[in-house]
Amino acid sequence: MTAPIDTLKELEARVRDLEVTAQRTGQNLDAAITPLRAEVDRLRAAQNPAQPPAPKGDPTRWERVQLARAPGRPTALDYVEHLCTEFTELHGDRRYGDDPALIGGPARWQGVPVMLLLQQKGRDTKSKIKRRFGSANPEGYRKAVRLMDLADKFGLPVVALVDTQGAYPGLEAEERGQGWAIAESIRRMLNLRVPVVNVVIGEGGSGGALAIGVGNRVLIQENAWYSVISPEGAASIIWKDASKAPLAAEALRLTAPDLLELGIVEEVIPEPEGGAHLNPQQAAQAVGEAVTRHLRDLMAQSPTDLKTGRAARFRRLGAYTETT
Amino acid sequence: MTAPIDTLKELEARVRDLEVTAQRTGQNLDAAITPLRAEVDRLRAAQNPAQPPAPKGDPTRWERVQLARAPGRPTALDYVEHLCTEFTELHGDRRYGDDPALIGGPARWQGVPVMLLLQQKGRDTKSKIKRRFGSANPEGYRKAVRLMDLADKFGLPVVALVDTQGAYPGLEAEERGQGWAIAESIRRMLNLRVPVVNVVIGEGGSGGALAIGVGNRVLIQENAWYSVISPEGAASIIWKDASKAPLAAEALRLTAPDLLELGIVEEVIPEPEGGAHLNPQQAAQAVGEAVTRHLRDLMAQSPTDLKTGRAARFRRLGAYTETT
Amino acid sequence: MALDRFFRRRRPQQQGGADMPDLWTQCPKCKEGLYNRDLETNAFVCHKCGHHLRLDAAQRVTVLLDEGSFTQLSGAVQPTDALAFQDTESYPERLKRAQKKTGRPDAILTGTGAILGVPVTLAVMDFAFSGGSMGSVVGEEIARAAEHAARHGTPLVIVTASGGARMQESALSLMQMAKTTVALETLAEQGLPYVSLLTDPTTGGVTASFATIADVIVAEPGALIGFAGPRVIQQTIRQSLPDGFQRAEFLLSHGMVDAVVDRREQREYLASLLGLLTRREVSA
Amino acid sequence: MALDRFFRRRRPQQQGGADMPDLWTQCPKCKEGLYNRDLETNAFVCHKCGHHLRLDAAQRVTVLLDEGSFTQLSGAVQPTDALAFQDTESYPERLKRAQKKTGRPDAILTGTGAILGVPVTLAVMDFAFSGGSMGSVVGEEIARAAEHAARHGTPLVIVTASGGARMQESALSLMQMAKTTVALETLAEQGLPYVSLLTDPTTGGVTASFATIADVIVAEPGALIGFAGPRVIQQTIRQSLPDGFQRAEFLLSHGMVDAVVDRREQREYLASLLGLLTRREVSA
Ligand SMILES: [Zn+2]
Numbered sequence A, B: 001m002t003a004p005i006d007t008l009k010e011l012e013a014r015v016r017d018l019e020v021t022a023q024r025t026g027q028n029l030d031a032a033i034t035p036l037r038a039e040v041d042r043l044r045a046a047q048n049p050a051q052p053p054a055p056k057g058d059p060t061r062w063e064r065v066q067l068a069r070a071p072g073r074p075t076a077l078d079y080v081e082h083l084c085t086e087f088t089e090l091h092g093d094r095r096y097g098d099d100p101a102l103i104g105g106p107a108r109w110q111g112v113p114v115m116l117l118l119q120q121k122g123r124d125t126k127s128k129i130k131r132r133f134g135s136a137n138p139e140g141y142r143k144a145v146r147l148m149d150l151a152d153k154f155g156l157p158v159v160a161l162v163d164t165q166g167a168y169p170g171l172e173a174e175e176r177g178q179g180w181a182i183a184e185s186i187r188r189m190l191n192l193r194v195p196v197v198n199v200v201i202g203e204g205g206s207g208g209a210l211a212i213g214v215g216n217r218v219l220i221q222e223n224a225w226y227s228v229i230s231p232e233g234a235a236s237i238i239w240k241d242a243s244k245a246p247l248a249a250e251a252l253r254l255t256a257p258d259l260l261e262l263g264i265v266e267e268v269i270p271e272p273e274g275g276a277h278l279n280p281q282q283a284a285q286a287v288g289e290a291v292t293r294h295l296r297d298l299m300a301q302s303p304t305d306l307k308t309g310r311a312a313r314f315r316r317l318g319a320y321t322e323t324t
Numbered sequence C, D: 001m002a003l004d005r006f007f008r009r010r011r012p013q014q015q016g017g018a019d020m021p022d023l024w025t026q027c028p029k030c031k032e033g034l035y036n037r038d039l040e041t042n043a044f045v046c047h048k049c050g051h052h053l054r055l056d057a058a059q060r061v062t063v064l065l066d067e068g069s070f071t072q073l074s075g076a077v078q079p080t081d082a083l084a085f086q087d088t089e090s091y092p093e094r095l096k097r098a099q100k101k102t103g104r105p106d107a108i109l110t111g112t113g114a115i116l117g118v119p120v121t122l123a124v125m126d127f128a129f130s131g132g133s134m135g136s137v138v139g140e141e142i143a144r145a146a147e148h149a150a151r152h153g154t155p156l157v158i159v160t161a162s163g164g165a166r167m168q169e170s171a172l173s174l175m176q177m178a179k180t181t182v183a184l185e186t187l188a189e190q191g192l193p194y195v196s197l198l199t200d201p202t203t204g205g206v207t208a209s210f211a212t213i214a215d216v217i218v219a220e221p222g223a224l225i226g227f228a229g230p231r232v233i234q235q236t237i238r239q240s241l242p243d244g245f246q247r248a249e250f251l252l253s254h255g256m257v258d259a260v261v262d263r264r265e266q267r268e269y270l271a272s273l274l275g276l277l278t279r280r281e282v283s284a
């Protein structure tokens, strides 16, 4: 299907507009620009159906970031469609609204009953805009807390698929306590007495990703990234120039192999040659297998051990020296 | 202090306006009219400082309803000022807003550390409007839940002073889940593992009152009322005529002695001759003594007994027969 | 979701008002005349406009449960006039009329049964009885149903339809909001799921108690659901209410319900959901 | 609240920028020149406009704790360059500069002390060190302070001042949001109170973790508090932000903080609050 030319033109204009502003003011606008730019790329690719050539050999960090954003990369719901039956989406935070950027509900994951938490970017332009490219509002995190309460009550393991550039930086999000909602989600997940397995399936941006990222086993796909700040954001701060993002990506060490080395993830899930977007089916099989293996392992542990083990995992993380 | 004439005239016009609408459409508008009418009465009384004569002998039910709304009747904060030290008001539901109609925080009640929950009607016209005459929004009930969480965590007994015509019937209140918020507040209070003492100090209107009314001991002042619906509301439904409220008050059996007889309250707290508004100091002493006595009694019980005792109290209430 | 498992033969139900022949019912929304037989096989949903017609308690049981699976629990508890409530008519007279009309002691029917084979305890409010108002009997039967579910280890499903609390029992009605909550907490402590199904209309004290503390809240399309009634609100704010205000879809978009589910899909939805939420014991 | 107990003699503190004589400080808001001695006795609040000047960690300890009561806990934990982070300058060079400027290993100072006699464990972020950014050392010291409080049965007070997570430690910084939460849960399980005091500015990862899960959240007047920075938001929504957006008073009206407390009243406020929240054992 060819994307509507008008949408593409409109998005391109918007991106240029933002880039000019960023350039002129030295501000970091990548939270606004990057998703739009990715969408422009996707629409262009859709109009010229040939996929970009897969990088040869070990991709650079920046190439991996681009793979994590590649048009056609499977979204959270694509994995659910490949791997789950009986997904019953439960809506709403019971306080204010229902966030389409962070969704969830019970499902069978390769036959195992679980509670899903999904950062969903959207699969076409319309749904991407509706879902704010996977950037959640406080309502999303509060819904996540509610679903974790249900998981705890009914003994359902939690599977959380992380894919966001970060929490949504909106005025209303701040009014309704974005920071408060993320903090509460982190706390709730840390306190769960059921197994929690997280997979970074694309972008793992900052606190908005961590909010549903504090499980017993944190996995990451080969070409996903996870960092305290996006490479564009870091480049804007360091060099006042978002186009230096490739340099920032190197400095931030945000790729899957980096994170494995830093002890932040337990396992890197291999992707098909050239990236998950080239063979979503195969990518899903690898994710499915890895998650199920960790779930089965964790389901043998007691509720108390699950909680204390998870706490100990995160209590350890960090790098410092100590004088005596 | 004489009330500003303009405010009084404005309120009177508003009341007439609403009464005409109610008459014309047969709708029940007492939630909107009654508090305004009471305020008009109060302002008129303030301009003519002589208090209305106290009823002689046992007042009728309708007379008691009027006493419960008498200008100058002490509000929740008046009791706190007479009885508490170190009241630290804690604000906000940490989700959306801070409701001035339902407030609270830790304090020392005649020396005993407690968590206060207060339905506060306001003491002058401006604060009454700001506090919506004690009719809370969902944020108020959600703040109450948060404060009850703190009370439970820190072993603070809860003292809840009930004084509302009901939850606020606003569009936004419905949008943000008024029913949901009340239900959650009821559930949270029922689950507390600390002593809970409630006092209906004026009006106990419907679910909005019950939301903070489900304690171990429910007390009521001599001239307060507590009912599933206000007398005006019932009269509007039954006779399509709010002015038949005195008849409805009789039928509803909503006075303190009625409620004691029905087993809904544990104790009626005596008021000064002619009503609490004639001697707020004396009224406060009686409330303070009764609450402290019940608190000391309950503080000897275990957390488990407090919870199961409270549950059993409400599991019992109701009137039915049973065929075998 | 496949609907074919839904369309099995239903027990015939009487339909049609005084002005309509017994074979026909007029859709209250689109005014289409509908064959009762067709209505029944379509779960009392209008073929033409999708309007979900109101059901009485017996019809709801038929629509929701596997055929022949229902065993009634409620019935022994009878209302009484503790307040000697008198207005234009005495409370006992009102009760007698409602009992005659519906054939049940009060606005509630409870029992056990199965949904596509999943055993459940079910409580259904009957709007035909005094507007589904909640008094002591409704509260007691809901509480007993929750306790039955807790004792027998089944999930609980409550179908609400209520104009609010029953005025004629005054504060005793109000207390049922607390009583039902107490019993539902007993169920929750057992780790058993409770799903509420909110149907048209669900307002007042029911909305502010057991209806909205369910683990999962499902609403029927188009159902009016709220605490305060729309007319009261309109007069408070003195402006007209937005389109669809307090309807199921409005509540979904405001985060208050988990799903709006077509009546013809509710059996599959509930069976799958309850299956997923049934607690799996993790080793202690 | 009476202020007289507050005004006791303070240890003298150096104030004043390069352009100002050491005896004077200019109020950043109203530009009034203020005697440093007067500023100190007024808790570094401008006499003229009430502006709360930013404090470094040592000044905060002086303003908050009873004189002479502070015993330092932090100091042994030192930052390291696990990522070999290099941009326009290496991370070790940046650290060295900040350490020289502030005299401490990282952006955090912890210890024990008393507030009007109430014993507390205290952690204070130092905005002067790299904008109060949270890396592994800040996370570890906050965690240790929480665990110290849990072990010794004292309340915990954390004073925040942070631009967010420390970029130079990338994902390791991010993980401190979880680490601090873990330690605070240890404290919570002991039933001990934790109060956060949010000062200007508190943004980013600190706001989205330990700062906002306190039992009681107090903010200083005028403090900027939020998750996303105002400029990022302004560009997202492409319209100007309302007056006072993300300021302490704005957050109070949106239900996010328990109180906005003048710095000159914080000691009395905290002492009373912590006294009230200290768990009284109820018989089991
Ligand atoms: Zn129709």
Ligand SMILES: [Zn+2]
Pocket: D027, D028, D029, D030, D031, D032, D046, D047, D048, D049, D050, D051
């Ligand atoms: Zn100044």
